[in-house]
Amino acid sequence: MKIMVCVSKTPDTTAKISFNAANTEFNSAGVAYIMNPYDEWYALVRAVDLAKQFPGSTVTVVHVGRADSDQIIRKGLALEANDAVRIDADPHTALFTAKQLAEHARSKNYDLIFTGKETIDHNGSDVGAMLAEFLDLPFVSYASKMTVAGTTATIERDIEGGVEVVEVKLPFVVSAAKGMAEQRIPNMMGIMKAKNKPLAVVPPVAFTDKAKVTRFELPKAKSGVRMVSADEMDELVRLLHSEAKVI
Amino acid sequence: MCRTSSYLNDVLQKIYIMVLVYIESPKGQFKKAAFEAVTYGAKVAAALKTTCVALTLGNVKDAGILGEYGASKVYNIASSNVETFDSQSFTTAIANAAQALNASVVILSHSANGKSLTGRLAVRLNAGTVSGANAVPTLNGGFKVQKSVFSGKAIAEYTIDAPIKVISLMGNSIPAQKTGHSVAVSALDVAVPAPRVKVISTRTADGHVPLPEAEKVVSAGRGVKDPQNWGIIEDLAAAVGATTACSRPVADAGWRPHHEHVGQTGVAIRPNLYIAIGISGAIQHLAGVNNSRVIVVINKDPEAPFFKAADYGVVGDLFEVVPRLTAAFKKFKAN
Ligand SMILES: Cc1cc2nc3c(=O)[nH]c(=O)nc-3n(C[C@H](O)[C@H](O)[C@H](O)COP(=O)(O)OP(=O)(O)OC[C@H]3O[C@@H](n4cnc5c(N)ncnc54)[C@H](O)[C@@H]3O)c2cc1C
Ligand SMILES: Nc1ncnc2c1ncn2[C@@H]1O[C@H](COP(=O)(O)O)[C@@H](O)[C@H]1O
Numbered sequence: 009m010k011i012m013v014c015v016s017k018t019p020d021t022t023a024k025i026s027f028n029a030a031n032t033e034f035n036s037a038g039v040a041y042i043m044n045p046y047d048e049w050y051a052l053v054r055a056v057d058l059a060k061q062f063p064g065s066t067v068t069v070v071h072v073g074r075a076d077s078d079q080i081i082r083k084g085l086a087l088e089a090n091d092a093v094r095i096d097a098d099p100h101t102a103l104f105t106a107k108q109l110a111e112h113a114r115s116k117n118y119d120l121i122f123t124g125k126e127t128i129d130h131n132g133s134d135v136g137a138m139l140a141e142f143l144d145l146p147f148v149s150y151a152s153k154m155t156v157a158g159t160t161a162t163i164e165r166d167i168e169g170g171v172e173v174v175e176v177k178l179p180f181v182v183s184a185a186k187g188m189a190e191q192r193i194p195n196m197m198g199i200m201k202a203k204n205k206p207l208a209v210v211p212p213v214a215f216t217d218k219a220k221v222t223r224f225e226l227p228k229a230k231s232g233v234r235m236v237s238a239d240e241m242d243e244l245v246r247l248l249h250s251e252a253k254v255i
Numbered sequence: 256m257c258r259t260s261s262y263l264n265d266v267l268q269k270i271y272i273m274v275l276v277y278i279e280s281p282k283g284q285f286k287k288a289a290f291e292a293v294t295y296g297a298k299v300a301a302a303l304k305t306t307c308v309a310l311t312l313g314n315v316k317d318a319g320i321l322g323e324y325g326a327s328k329v330y331n332i333a334s335s336n337v338e339t340f341d342s343q344s345f346t347t348a349i350a351n352a353a354q355a356l357n358a359s360v361v362i363l364s365h366s367a368n369g370k371s372l373t374g375r376l377a378v379r380l381n382a383g384t385v386s387g388a389n390a391v392p393t394l395n396g397g398f399k400v401q402k403s404v405f406s407g408k409a410i411a412e413y414t415i416d417a418p419i420k421v422i423s424l425m426g427n428s429i430p431a432q433k434t435g436h437s438v439a440v441s442a443l444d445v446a447v448p449a450p451r452v453k454v455i456s457t458r459t460a461d462g463h464v465p466l467p468e469a470e471k472v473v474s475a476g477r478g479v480k481d482p483q484n485w486g487i488i489e490d491l492a493a494a495v496g497a498t499t500a501c502s503r504p505v506a507d508a509g510w511r512p513h514h515e516h517v518g519q520t521g522v523a524i525r526p527n528l529y530i531a532i533g534i535s536g537a538i539q540h541l542a543g544v545n546n547s548r549v550i551v552v553i554n555k556d557p558e559a560p561f562f563k564a565a566d567y568g569v570v571g572d573l574f575e576v577v578p579r580l581t582a583a584f585k586k587f588k589a590n
Binding site: 019021022025027045046102103106128129130131132133134135136137138140141142146147148149150152162165166167168169170171172173174175176177180186187218219220221222223224225226227230231233234235236237238239241242244245246247248249252254255 | 281286341343346368372384397403405454457466471519538545549563568571579583587
């Protein structure tokens with residue numbers, strides 16, 4: 009089985025979010041970046057396990073980004089992906105990113121393409137669906153469990169307040185949510201091997217974005233917490249009713 | 256400029272610029288998100304000086320009531336190929352409808368299914384897109400839509416520069432609003448391909464509002480100490496009329512099902528009221544709840560970071576405070 013795993017990079021969850029003076033760009037000074045948790049813990053780990061189940065399989069990590077992402081890509085290789093491709097462009101928007109990933113995948117005949125549920129920076133949950141549409145493939149989002157037998161996959165996907173079980177034939181695009189796999193830490197052997205695995209850098213195709221971020225702003229700060237004594241729960245309920253107006 | 260040309264402009268706008276809202280109808284029924292989406296569509300249409308039209312797929316009970324929320328027309332596509340969800344057949348149905356009706360803005364709900372349609376439709380219609388919008392677009396200096404980014408830690412304003420726009424609306428961003436009256440439903444005859452993803456079964460917990468749609472949420476963390484103590488949380492939730500949620504360690508330990516886990520790696524919610532009990536308020540937890548309108552924090556540690564993100568705080572032992580609060584809610588409801 010030929011598997012592609014789309015991996016993005018995002019600011020560490022504890023990173024301080026700030027912008028340039030014009031509020032048009034994210035200020036990355038001093039920000040540590042990590043592999044998007046959904047891509048790492050769920051998509052990649054599940055892909056690697058599936059590859060083991062089907063001997064002769066390969067897992068290719070694909071990333072749209074600049075050279076400063078290489079460390080994150082190497083981590084993917086340390087988690088036992090076979091090789092990696094970096095499309096050398098800034099992933100400005102989901103549409104641009106999906107287009108680049110699609111052009112890479114078009115000629116490769118992957119049997120299975122994984123994305124994460126969403127990136128934790130722009131929280132779009134867009135790229136997987138767009139990629140599937142560019143490639144005219146089925147798309148199953150928010151998979152929390154997946155098994156493959158022959159050329160058919162059975163998948164549990166998260167829906168509002170429950171799960172839906174679906175069946176779909178390879179090839180398709182799937183986005184991985186919590187439950188697909190357990191977080192794994194690369195071992196020493198994996199890290200050593202990763203250093204020599206192929207990481208191809210390819211140029212992007214031309215594509216014009218149709219939307220862009222023109223301004224960032226920080227949410228309005230809370231006006232400050234109002235403390236209520238533990239003995240005065242009637243008062244808390246009264247405040248929620250007449251001041252906050254939520255009950 | 257003569258009167259006729261501005262009149263003509265108006266007519267042309269009516270013909271070519273129309274807002275189409277795709278309304279989900281799981282099991283043939285509308286949920287709260289459906290009414291929010293039409294309300295939003297009507298507001299977008301008003302801003303663009305045009306009409307808002309709703310689209311439903313499959314068998315739907317009472318689709319005409321979407322008119323009450325501002326749809327001037329409701330279209331329905333009846334096809335055996337839309338009985339269960341498949342992003343490809345649904346995308347084709349909606350895209351064909353959008354083209355047949357000359358829609359220039361297509362709106363969806365940012366739901367589990369909506370999220371896999373938004374991206375596909377954007378590609379199919381060669382559109383500019385913003386998913387998870389949380390406010391009505393502004394038209395000053397371009398078509399601008401805002402959404403929450405960095406797990407709720409910032410807001411981004413996107414400018415869409417394309418004749419066709421696809422937007423998905425984040426739940427609980429704007430309240431549903433009745434402004435009109437029920438309208439007739441017209442059948443729309445467009446081709447829909449057979450689904451390639453086959454739905455085998457669905458399991459949904461009936462009887463309570465799913466977390467992403469809940470307006471009130473009572474949530475608890477490791478401070479509860481033992482799954483056996485969860486009863487006091489449920490009692491409070493029942494008194495408040497809330498859905499229950501939990502922090503990640505609670506779900507990881509198997510005390511509560513995973514679909515109740517909120518935060519960065521769980522469900523992101525934005526209820527009107529979020530009551531957090533025995534939760535420290537780690538940044539990854541806040542990422543999923545900081546868009547709640549009002550946050551109440553109950554924690555025995557006055558230094559718990561959650562108090563910084565709270566509107567109301569109570570310092571105390573949850574085993575004493577929570578039953579008291581439950582009693583207070585009951586008393587309030589009885590009056
Ligand atoms: C990449 C990443 C992603 C993560 N994603 C998530 C996520 O999505 N959601 C999430 O929740 N966490 C997430 N976490 C974990 C997160 O960092 C915290 O560890 C977690 O939220 C803590 O859960 P808690 O508040 O229930 O437990 P604790 O941090 O142990 O806090 C328990 C709280 O209960 C209080 N308490 C104890 N006893 C009582 C009592 N009797 N009465 C009143 N108060 C009491 C304590 O003072 C304390 O504040 C993530 C972590 C990482 C690294
Ligand atoms: N720059 C990128 N390179 C490769 N894959 C990406 C990139 N950005 C997003 N993805 C993939 O698309 C998924 C959804 O991202 P998003 O639509 O941004 O929420 C991520 O979990 C990744 O799997």
